Amino acid sequence: MASSSASPASEKDPALEILDRLNPNRTSLSPSPALGRIGHPGNTAFLEELHEAWKTDPSSVDPTWRAFFEGFELGCQLRPPTRSTPSTQNGGSSPEFGNVLPQARIYNLLFAYRALGHTLAHLDPLGLTPEENSDLALSTFRFTEADLDSVFDSGTLGGGGPRTLREIISFLKQTYCDHIGVEFMHIMNFAIRRWLRDRMERTRNQPSFSPAQQRRILEKIIAAESLERFLHTRYVGQKRFSLEGGETLIAVLDTLIESCPASGVDEVVIGMAHRGRLNVLVNTLGKSRRKLFTEFHENYVPETVLGDGDVKYHLGYENEVTTSHGEKIRLSLAPNPSHLEAVNPVVEGKTRARQRLRDDTVKREKVVPVLIHGDGAFIGQGIVAETINLSRLEGYRTGGTIHIIVNNQIAFTTLPDDSRSTRYCTAPGKAFGLPIFHVNGDDPLAAAAIIQLALEFRQKFHEDIILDIVCYRRHGHNEGDEPNFTQPTLYSEIDSHPPVSRLLSRRLLDAGLITEEEIQKIRSQINTVSEEALQESRQVVSKIQPRLHPPISCPALLQEVPTAVPAKKIAELGISISTIPSDFQINSKIRKVLDARCSMAAGKTPLDWGCAEHLAFASLLTSGTPIRLSGQDSRRGTFSHRHSAVYDLRTRARYIPLKNLSKTQASFCVYNSPLSEAAVLGFDYGYSLDCPDMLVIWEAQFGDFANGAQTQIDQYISSSESKWGTTSRLTLLLPHGYHGQGPEHSSARLERFLQLCAEDNMAVTYPTTPANYFHLVRRQALRKIIKPLIVLTPKGLLRDSRATSPVYDLTQGSFQEILPDPSISKGARRIILCSGKVFYDLQDFQTKNKIQDTAILRLEQLYPLHAKKLTDILSRHSPDAEIIWCQEESENMGAWSHLALRLSTLLGKPIRYVGRDASSSPATGSLVIHNMEQNQLVQEAFASAPSSSSPHSPARSKKPTLTTPRKKKK
Numbered sequence: 001m002a003s004s005s006a007s008p009a010s011e012k013d014p015a016l017e018i019l020d021r022l023n024p025n026r027t028s029l030s031p032s033p034a035l036g037r038i039g040h041p042g043n044t045a046f047l048e049e050l051h052e053a054w055k056t057d058p059s060s061v062d063p064t065w066r067a068f069f070e071g072f073e074l075g076c077q078l079r080p081p082t083r084s085t086p087s088t089q090n091g092g093s094s095p096e097f098g099n100v101l102p103q104a105r106i107y108n109l110l111f112a113y114r115a116l117g118h119t120l121a122h123l124d125p126l127g128l129t130p131e132e133n134s135d136l137a138l139s140t141f142r143f144t145e146a147d148l149d150s151v152f153d154s155g156t157l158g159g160g161g162p163r164t165l166r167e168i169i170s171f172l173k174q175t176y177c178d179h180i181g182v183e184f185m186h187i188m189n190f191a192i193r194r195w196l197r198d199r200m201e202r203t204r205n206q207p208s209f210s211p212a213q214q215r216r217i218l219e220k221i222i223a224a225e226s227l228e229r230f231l232h233t234r235y236v237g238q239k240r241f242s243l244e245g246g247e248t249l250i251a252v253l254d255t256l257i258e259s260c261p262a263s264g265v266d267e268v269v270i271g272m273a274h275r276g277r278l279n280v281l282v283n284t285l286g287k288s289r290r291k292l293f294t295e296f297h298e299n300y301v302p303e304t305v306l307g308d309g310d311v312k313y314h315l316g317y318e319n320e321v322t323t324s325h326g327e328k329i330r331l332s333l334a335p336n337p338s339h340l341e342a343v344n345p346v347v348e349g350k351t352r353a354r355q356r357l358r359d360d361t362v363k364r365e366k367v368v369p370v371l372i373h374g375d376g377a378f379i380g381q382g383i384v385a386e387t388i389n390l391s392r393l394e395g396y397r398t399g400g401t402i403h404i405i406v407n408n409q410i411a412f413t414t415l416p417d418d419s420r421s422t423r424y425c426t427a428p429g430k431a432f433g434l435p436i437f438h439v440n441g442d443d444p445l446a447a448a449a450i451i452q453l454a455l456e457f458r459q460k461f462h463e464d465i466i467l468d469i470v471c472y473r474r475h476g477h478n479e480g481d482e483p484n485f486t487q488p489t490l491y492s493e494i495d496s497h498p499p500v501s502r503l504l505s506r507r508l509l510d511a512g513l514i515t516e517e518e519i520q521k522i523r524s525q526i527n528t529v530s531e532e533a534l535q536e537s538r539q540v541v542s543k544i545q546p547r548l549h550p551p552i553s554c555p556a557l558l559q560e561v562p563t564a565v566p567a568k569k570i571a572e573l574g575i576s577i578s579t580i581p582s583d584f585q586i587n588s589k590i591r592k593v594l595d596a597r598c599s600m601a602a603g604k605t606p607l608d609w610g611c612a613e614h615l616a617f618a619s620l621l622t623s624g625t626p627i628r629l630s631g632q633d634s635r636r637g638t639f640s641h642r643h644s645a646v647y648d649l650r651t652r653a654r655y656i657p658l659k660n661l662s663k664t665q666a667s668f669c670v671y672n673s674p675l676s677e678a679a680v681l682g683f684d685y686g687y688s689l690d691c692p693d694m695l696v697i698w699e700a701q702f703g704d705f706a707n708g709a710q711t712q713i714d715q716y717i718s719s720s721e722s723k724w725g726t727t728s729r730l731t732l733l734l735p736h737g738y739h740g741q742g743p744e745h746s747s748a749r750l751e752r753f754l755q756l757c758a759e760d761n762m763a764v765t766y767p768t769t770p771a772n773y774f775h776l777v778r779r780q781a782l783r784k785i786i787k788p789l790i791v792l793t794p795k796g797l798l799r800d801s802r803a804t805s806p807v808y809d810l811t812q813g814s815f816q817e818i819l820p821d822p823s824i825s826k827g828a829r830r831i832i833l834c835s836g837k838v839f840y841d842l843q844d845f846q847t848k849n850k851i852q853d854t855a856i857l858r859l860e861q862l863y864p865l866h867a868k869k870l871t872d873i874l875s876r877h878s879p880d881a882e883i884i885w886c887q888e889e890s891e892n893m894g895a896w897s898h899l900a901l902r903l904s905t906l907l908g909k910p911i912r913y914v915g916r917d918a919s920s921s922p923a924t925g926s927l928v929i930h931n932m933e934q935n936q937l938v939q940e941a942f943a944s945a946p947s948s949s950s951p952h953s954p955a956r957s958k959k960p961t962l963t964t965p966r967k968k969k970k
C-alpha cells in the first residue's frame, strides 16, 4: 500500500479536500484515494462517506470520484457474468472490482436502510399502515440468502468492523425499522447527519431507561389516562378533546422536562392546540385539578377581572415545576385561539423575548420552545412552514424548536388520504432539512428516548427537530362526536385496541420492574387525588355568583402623554443619526438623505417623515427604551424613506446609526423579515407580550398585506386582553393611501381594524404630519398603558413638501388626536372631518379657491375617538355648521361605517358623506379615473349638500358621477 507521503506535499489530494470539507475534524482516515487501494479496510468508512455524499449530491465530490461512483453504481446494477463464482465475488472481471463491488453493494444497503428504513418501521399502533418496501429487499442489492453469512466490512455502521450480511441487516432493522422510523438522509449538513447516524446506531435506537425511569414513564401514562377517564365519567359529554390513544405525549413531555437541567435549560415555552391540552395543563404544567374541575362546572364564570374570558381548553398557564432531582424548570403554555397552528409564531416570539430577558441571545440554550401539533393541522396550515422558515433567521431564530406531533391519524372526520399528498404529515419539516422521528405511540419508552435525543440535538445544533408520535384517537373528535358515523371500521379496530397503559404495564411486569399491586396503587392514588379535588371544586363552585364582567375600558387612553423633546437634544440626535464612520463609503444619494436629516433636526429645513421617525427612535433609545422593528424590507423601508441601515460601497459592510447613538443607549433591532405576514406578525406579537417595555413594531410592506395575518389580528391583537388578560404594546405600521396605483397597495383596510375596536382594546391612528407621528411613536413607547397601536402610514406623502413639520413641533406638545384647521380656527360654517392623506387634497382646494368658511379637521386617532377634543374644536365654529365626513376610500371602506353613527350621535346632527361610492374592489385600476374620482370628491366636500340628501340620516349623498367612469369601463 502506498503511503500518503507518495503524493507531492504541495499537491493536496482532491478527495482529501472533499473529505476535509465534509468533516473538518477528520483525523483517522487514510489519505489515499487511489482507486486501486479503496478495498483496504482502513479506507472503507472514508469510501462509504464519499459514496453517501455522492448519492446525496453528485456535485459535492471531485470529478474523479464522481466517475468512479458512476461505474460503481453501474457495476451494482449489472447482471453477474455467467461464469459466476460465489456471489460475493461477482460484479466485475478484474480481481479488484471483484472485491469492491459487493462492498459497494453493502454501502448501498446501508444508505438505503438509513434513507428508507422508516418505510418498514412498525409505526402504526393499529397496524393498518403497510410496512413494505421492495427497494429494501435483499435482491435489490444483488444479494441472495446464500450471502447472509458472508462477512463484509460494515463501514460506518455502529462503529464499523467486519460483520456478516445477516448481522448488518439485523442491525439496520433494529435501528431503523423497529418502533422508530427516522428521516434524516435529506439533511444536507453532513455533520448533523453523521451525528444523528452515530447517535442512533450507538444505541440501535433502543431505549435504555433505568427501572425507576421506566416506572416513572408508566406512572405518567397512567396519570394521563386516569385524568381522561375521570373527566369522561364525571362530566359526561363535555368537550375536553381527550388525549386517549395519545397518552404517550405526557410521558414524552415529562422526559423532556426531566432532561432539561442536565442540558442547561431553565425554561420551556409550549404552544399547543386543543387535543390533550387539559391533560398537559394538569399533568405537565401542574395546574391544579380543583381549578380544572371548577372550570368544568356549569356555573363556572371565567376568572378574568374584566373582559370576556375564554373556554378552558384555550387557556394558558405558567408554573415552576420540580424535576425528580429537585431542580426547578419554568414552564409556560401560551393561550391559544381555536385557529390551529396560529400559536406557533407567537410561541417563537415569546421564546425569543424570554431569551432576551435571560440574557441568552447568543446560544439560546436556556429557553426552549416546544410546539405540539395535530397531524391534520401540521400538514394543512401554511403557517407551520412559515414559522419553521423563521428558525434560522438572524432576527427570528430561537435556537431550535422541538416539534411534537400527536399524530392520531385523523383530523376531525378526515383521514390522511383526504388531508395530504404526502406519506407523512411531517413533510413540511423535510423541506427545511429537519430530522424527523416517527415513533409508534404504543411504545412510550421509544418516544421518550427520542425526546431525549431531540433535546440533545437541539442544544448541540440549535436547529428544529420533529417527533411524530403515531397514535390513534380513542373517541370522536370531541366527546359529543360519534366517530362511527364516518369511520366504522377504524373505530371497531380502536375499540378493541388495548390502551397504552396496559401495553406498557405488561412490558414492565414481564421485565419484573413493577408488580400488579404497585400499578393498582398508582391508579388508586391518582383517582383519590382527583376525587378530593372534585369535592373541593364543588365547594368552590357553590360559592360562585354568576355575574357579567364589566367591559374592559381604559379612559386613560385619551390622557395626554408628554412626548416633546428639547431642541438641543433633537439637534444632537440629528447629528448622531446622520454620522457614519469616516472609513465608511456610502452611496452619495444616501449621504444626502443623512445630511438632510441633520439639517432638519437643527431646524434649518422642515422635517420629513423618515427624519421624524428616526428622531423618535433615537430619543427613545437614548432614554432607555429598546426598539425592535421587523417587516419586509424594513431596514431600508419599502419606499426608500427610512435607510436605517447603510452599506459600504466596497464591502457591503452594514452600519446602523441608531445602534451607535451612545454607549448607554438601549438596543435597536431592525430586521428585514421573510415574506410572510402571519408568521412574522405572530412572532412580533409574541415578542411584545414578554418584552412589554420594548417598543416592538411590525411593518407591512403595503397595508393590504396585513390581511395575510388576519388571524393574528383577530385572534390575538384585538381580542387577547379580553380573552386572556394578556396585553401587548405591539405597533403595526401599515402603508395606506389612494394614489391611483390600482386596487392593491391602496388600502390597509382601515375599516377592518375599526370594526375590531371596542372596550378600548387598541388605538387606531392615521397621522398626517411627521411631528404627530413622532409624538405618537413616543407615546406608544412611554405610556404606562399597554395597548396595541395601529398606524396607517404614508407612501406618496413621505416625500411631499406639504407633509412636513417644523422641528419646533417636536420640541413642544404631544400627540394630537384631532388636528384643527391650521388656517381657519373659528367661525366656519362648514366643517369637513377627514383622516389621513385626503386632508392635503382638501387643503389644496381650500387654499386655491381661497375658501374661508370651511374648516378641515383631521381625526388623527380614529379609535378611541377623543370626543371632548372634537366637540371643543367644533364649538369654536358655527353651531349650525354643516358637518361632512370626507374620505378617499369607498363608502363601505375607510372609517365611515365606523364613524357614521358615532359622529351623528355625538354631534346631534346628520353627517354628510362624501367619498367614493361603495365598491367591491378597493380602488380603480386606472390612474386617470382615480384622479377624476379624487378631484370630484374633493369638490363635493366643499359644495353645498344636494337637496336630495336626507336631513335625518347620517347617509351620504348619491353621486352617480363618481362611479360612472368605472361603470363605463366594465
Ligand SMILES: Cc1ncc(C[n+]2csc(CCOP(=O)(O)OP(=O)(O)O)c2C)c(N)n1
Residues within 6 Å of the ligand: 275, 338, 339, 340, 373, 374, 375, 376, 377, 378, 406, 408, 410, 411, 412, 473, 477
Ligand atoms: C385553522 C382551523 N381550521 C379549522 C379548524 C376546525 N378544527 C378543529 S380541530 C380540527 C381537526 C384537527 O385535526 P388534527 O390537527 O389532526 O388534530 P386532532 O384533533 O386530530 O388532534 C379542525 C378541522 C380549526 N380549529 N382551525
Ligand SMILES: [Mg+2]
Residues within 6 Å of the ligand: 374, 375, 376, 406, 407, 408, 409, 410, 411, 412
Ligand atoms: Mg389528528
